[in-house]
Amino acid sequence: MFPLLSLLLLLLLLCSTSLPPFVNSLNAEVYVLLTLKQSITDPQGSMSNWNDSDQNPCSWNGITCKDQSVVSISIPKRKLYGSLPSTLGSLSQLRHINFRNNKLFGNLPPQLFQAQGLQSLVLYGNSFSGSVPNEIHNLRYLQTLDLSQNFFNGSLPATIVQCKRLTTLVLSINNFTGRLPDAFGTGFLFLQKLDLSFNQFNGSIPSDMGNLSSLQDTVDLSHNHFSGLIPSTLGNLPEKVYIDLTYNNLYGPIPQNGALMNRGPTAFIGNPGLCGPPLKNPCGSDTPGANSTSPIPFLPDSNPSQDIGNNGYGKSKGLTKGAVVGIVVGDIIGICLLGLLFSFCYSRVYGFNQDQDENVVNKGTKGRIECFCFRKDESGALSDNVEQYDIVALDNQVAFDLDELLKASAFVIGKSGIGIMYKVVLEDGLALAVRRLGEGGSQRFKEFQTEVEAIGKLRHPNIVTLRAYYWSVDEKLLIYDYISNGNLATAMHGNAGLATSTPLSWLFRLKIMKGTAKGLVYLHEFSPKKYVHGDLKPSNILIGHSMEPHISDFGLGRLAIIAGGSQTLESDHAAAEKPQERRRNSMSTEVPPNVLASGYQAPEALKVVKPSQKWDVYSYGVILLEMITGRLPIVQVGSSEMDLVQWIEFCIEEKKPLSDVLDPYLAEDADKEDEIIAVLKIAMACVHSSPEKRPTMRHVLDALNRLCISSD
Missing domain, CATH: 3.30.200.20 (Phosphorylase Kinase; domain 1)
Structure with a gap:
């Protein structure tokens, strides 16, 4: 009996020596949460009372317990920086996770979904990336999934439809791609809120989405790449539901039934192929999906003796005498007027000295x-x-x-x-x-x-x-x-030979950023031809008397080419500039010269002839970086140089402190650090080397608006 007891005590002692020192007196949940604390930087001290001396975590900030077990972790808007450890999934009683509006990044660990009782996962407003793990199907009790305003990509896992208790699914403002999973409409019978906007979903809209009878408010599928016909089954949704299909690649007639009826055109704009009410674009007989029973326009009978009515024409014998006289008199008057006009112009122009x-x-x-x-x-x-x-x-x-x-x-x-x-x-x-x-x-x-x-x-x-x-x-x-207040280049860097202007505050910089984004969204989405600026840079962002930005020089290069002469886009000059000349100019303290315009060009601009809207997104991202750092688009580093995007990437890799990156003139705005970092994340998304992975300007504007700043 006693030797056996001694052996058990010895084994317990050996096991305890293999664990971290503080675990001996802690339960497993405390250990898991301290692992979370170690993996995250907490500048505001939100986890300051998470101490290893506590027997349980139920009194810790952001932690809620039930029956001495952790059921909720909620730490929103606290500038948390880091990634989520995989050990969180071992909290077997965990029901709620809320880390919204922080600075968390990295992939979602598949082990997180071992917490099978999880009911809500709210991560919006961070910088998470990667795809959603297939293991999400383990969350059979999940009701709320909000991953919006991150950088998630890839397609939705087919297994997500096994989360049959979902009531809220919000994935907006990410980089999700691919088709929606099969059975999307039949798997979420309790779904009340659906927002997939501002992604890159493609394929057709599932016809079974009309089965989502619990939906409320707005079903937002806007700003994606959905294609094909609008399924008429969408009309089966509750009539109080507003269906937003704007800015996709949909075509064909708009079904006129149920929830799709009596909608204004704003629910369908941005789909040039759509036709029929409420749009003014009528459907032709060759329109795909057009109703074959649509009314046939009136055509006169081919029988030449048929009387077609008293509308100024007689029977088949031809025009009446009155009609013939009217036409002749009109022709004579028109000829006389043309003659008088020609005579008058000739007399006025003759002898003019050019x-x-x-x-x-x-x-x-x-x-x-x-x-x-x-x-x-x-x-x-x-x-x-x-x-x-x-x-x-x-x-x-x-x-x-x-x-x-x-x-x-x-x-x-x-x-x-x-x-x-x-x-x-x-x-x-x-x-x-x-x-x-x-x-x-x-x-x-x-x-x-x-x-x-x-x-x-x-x-x-x-x-x-x-x-x-x-x-x-x-x-x-x-x-x-x-526009009376100069341009952004001068406002940022001053003008050579003149006294330095007052540095821009963060409030004014943000106002300029947002206004410029609004102008680009208008050009890209609401202008008649969905234009591309193609040569965006600070020198053609003019500043008004209230510090509001005005994008200038739009279409100028094209007009110069049509007008003739030797004009060339300034960015073309920059592309051909010799490296040593560009280096010499970049070391100057003057406003960025024209040769620096190449610093705003997207990498693919040197290979692709036709500009795309993603060129403007890249240029806009460089301008954001310039406004955050106060540096020119070409940065001198020792004896070499690199463009601003490369320099920022270098600073991130070297884990430089924000103070090394930030414009010194923004030191007085230290309390706006979270906003500055948020804009920096937006800028880095804009300057992604792959055009497909850059956000749209609408995506960017929405992200800026969500900073909750009274900068307008």
Whole structure:
């Protein structure tokens, strides 16, 4: 008896020596939670009372127990930085995990899902990445899964449909791809909230989603790559549910039944292939999925003797006498008017001295022709060599003409490879910005007119408005609103030879970031052609009197090419710049010169000819990094140089403190550190080397808006 007892005591002693020193007096749950504490940096001391001297963790911050067992871990918005240990899954009674709005990163450990009683997993607003483990099917009691605003990727595991008790599934603002799992609509019969927006899901919308009869509020599938027809079974959802299908690749007619009826067009915009009510785009007979029983338009009978009504036409004998007389009289009047107009224009144009048309933006130069006339080439067809003799207004707010512009005071405010920019002040005090695109070269007026009028239709508070233009063989002018406070490059780095301006506070920087993002979202998603800027950089982000940003130079490169001459995009100059010249310029303390524009170009821009919206996302990300660090896009490191993105990646790998990265002028905004780090994470997502893995600008704007800053 006694030898056996001694042997048991000896074994217990040996086992205890293999455990950490503090485990001897702790239960298993305390050990697991202390492992969590060791794997996380806690700058605000949220875990300061997690002590190894306690027999149980039930009194610890963020911990809730039931019957002396841990059932909940909830530490939101505490700047926790680190990754989740796999040991958390060993908390057998764990029901709730909430780490929302922290700085946690890394993959979700599959062992986490060994806590089979878990009912809610809330991780939104962190930097988790990787895919969702297949082991999620172990969570048979899971009701809330919120992984939004992270960097998760890959497709959803097919096993997720085994979480049949889910009531909330929110995966928005990630990089999920692939098709939705089979039985998506039949597996979640208790689902009340579904948000898959701002991902890269593709494939068709599952037809069985109409079975989700418990859904409430909004079903958000927007900003993905769903394709194919809208399944009519979606109409089976409760009628109070708002279905958001915007910005996908859906096509065909919009089903008119149940929850899909009586919806405004805002639920379907961004799908050019959709047709039918409530959109104004009618469905044609060849539209895929079009209803074969749709009404047939009226066609007159082919029988020539058939009377088709009293609408100005008689029977098959032809036009009535009254109709014939009316047509003849109209033709005669029209010919007479054309003759008078030609005679008048000829008399006005004859003898005009074209020398008066030079130097149109120089003060005191005059020259005005009262008539708009087109030259004809030898064949008599309308020529692209068109001469205009007054300003063409692009909106009804233009109340000045060429004569007033010629009499105005003009000051040079900028010069680049695309021409000279002037500030022009009219006699009534109105200030305008006038850009000369140069002279000579190929004259393609029709193409220029189409392009410039399309740009002139863009109206957004964060995009510089093009008000009017002027075209002649020797002169092309673009007339914009004048923005009074310089550009972002000068605001950030000052101007060479001038006194340094007041440094931008974090509040103003964030306001500029958000406003610029809003302008890009408008260009990418709401402009008629879903435009790409293609050459975004701080020098063409102008700053208004209230520090609001205005994106300028949109479409300028294209217009310069059409107008002819030797103009070249500044970014093209940068791409061809010799390394030693770029290094010399990058070491200067001046505002970033044009040759540094390559620092804002996406890596694929050197290989792909056609710009994409992800080019703008990359450029925007570099600008964010520049505003956070205060550095130029080319950074000098010892005797070598690297671009700003590489430098930031180097600092992250070397685990440099934030103070080494941050613009020294932001030292006074130390209390905004969490916001600055959040923006830094957004910037790093924007400058991902793979275009497909960069977020959309809508994704970026939503992330910035969720910082809860009163910066607008």
